[in-house]
Amino acid sequence: MPQHVLGVVARAEHQPVSLETITVPDPGPGEAVVRIQACGVCHTDLHYREGGISDDFPFLLGHEAAGVVESVGDAVTEVAPGDFVVLNWRAVCGRCRACRRGRPQYCFDTHNAGQRMTLADGTELTPALGIGAFAEKTLVAAGQCTPVDPAARPAAVGLLGCGVMAGLGAALNTGGVGRGDSVAVIGCGGVGSAAVAGARLAGAARIIAVDIDERKLAGAHRLGATHTVNARAEDPVQAIRDFTGGFGADVVIEAVGSPETYRQAFYARDLAGTVVLVGVPTPRMEITLPLLDVFGRGGALKSSWYGDCLPSRDFPVLTDLYRQGRLDLDAFVSETVALGDVEEAFDRMRRGDVLRSVVTL
Incomplete structure (x- = not known):
């Protein structure tokens, strides 16, 4: 059954974001629904809100995220329900010329979920970087989920999903x-x-x-x-x-x-x-x-490009280094905020008051 959850939506260029009810469909083939635990507030989300990336409004913002896989669709082998994962925005295809040459970190045909999440009235949402993680739950391609040590702090390791990894x-x-x-x-x-x-x-x-x-x-x-x-x-x-x-x-x-x-x-x-x-x-x-x-x-x-990372290779290693005390990911978390505080977090980011605000759920 489709689920109704809260998410942060940018409806129009230069307009404040709003907290709205969104519909998350059941995962289809190759897809997964992830319950979000933490998501960093990145400049890229602000660029989406200001129309600096595309005009495909409304956007479901958020992409630097960690959470737990709740359900998966058919033919998913990468992850299983209950896995603690960091989300990435470059699920590799395994078929393009870069992947065939053993360079999947340069994949030229990365992909996202095929289905769209929607507003309550059925309006389709564009998820930021194919993720849309300023939400209680989100739908992604299973290849966008990278399992890491579940003992890691979600607010810290979620930042590997974008800026810190870059x-x-x-x-x-x-x-x-x-x-x-x-x-x-x-x-x-x-x-x-x-x-x-x-x-x-x-x-x-x-x-x-x-x-x-x-x-x-x-x-x-x-x-x-x-x-x-x-x-x-x-x-x-x-x-x-x-x-x-x-x-x-x-x-x-x-x-x-x-x-x-x-x-x-x-x-x-x-x-x-x-x-x-x-x-x-x-x-x-x-x-x-x-x-x-x-x-x-x-x-x-x-x-x-994205730190030339291969999430399946790099995220677990960096998480382990964090757990060993050799990589201080906690130092990047300036504050934790609620889902309804994203607009204020954008203001603090503009002023340079924070390294990263992180939404925790």
């Missing part, structure tokens, strides 16, 4: 940070701070955090940054060079997504170093670099 993966997967490396992270919000934590986990010798907000720099220091740079007060490129013997960092992670900070990342790396773009630019942004500099500096310019 930052950790930018350092560990895309950037390939190794023991003794020097790393600079430009932009220390949720994703950038996670990149700092990832660099520390990888054994980097120097981790230089760059931001214009002293609160964010203090947070990055707590997560493992060895040096901090306030880009309002000093030239970040020169500061990074000063902290690395005049050479530049082995890996520079750009977690802002702007031409100015990308250019800083490009010139702040060492010869043959790596730049990783994990900040998301807007469609009209462009950058111009001297082609001779691109050639002459060597190295690699990379973009990081």
Whole structure:
């Protein structure tokens, strides 16, 4: 039987969200219904609310989530009812050219549930990133569910579903940070701070955090940054060079997504170093670099998709590291709030008052 639960809905562009009754259908083939326990408040949800991703309103917001599988449809083998899972927004297909080449983390045909959840009047909802987890329960593709240690705190490990994984993966997967490396992270919000934590986990010798907000720099220091740079007060490129013997960092992670900070990342790396773009630019942004500099500096310019993660591989490992005390996911949880407090959490996020608000149910 379809279930009626409460969820946070964005009905129109730039309008406050509302808490409404939604209908969750029984799972069909390849689908699962998950009872949500915690879901982080991410900038992406705000972008949906403001029409910055698509105009397919109304949206069921929320996507950084953990919960318990309640029921599954036919032909589901990945999970079973009762499994504690972290949700992901890139269920791999297993058939595309990336998957066939043994690179499922780059799957070019990821998928979501085939059915739609609806409002009480039957209006179909668009779930944020195919998840829609600001709700008591949600319907997803079974491949979007990754079982992890059920003893883990849902509010902490749920953040692996998006921003924290993006930052950790930018350092560990895309950037390939190794023991003794020097790393600079430009932009220390949720994703950038996670990149700092990832660099520390990888054994980097120097981790230089760059931001214009002293609160964010203090947070990055707590997560493992060895040096901090306030880009309002000093030239970040020169500061990074000063902290690395005049050479530049082995890996520079750009977690802002702007031409100015990308250019800083490009010139702040060492010869043959790596730049990783994990900040998301807007469609009209462009950058111009001297082609001779691109050639002459060597190295690699990379973009990081979802931290180039493979959820089935990465989520359980990172959860285990969290349980061992080696990865402080709790540090990312600034506050826990109720389902009806998402609009106020958006305001605190805009002001930079929180690293992550997490809705708990």
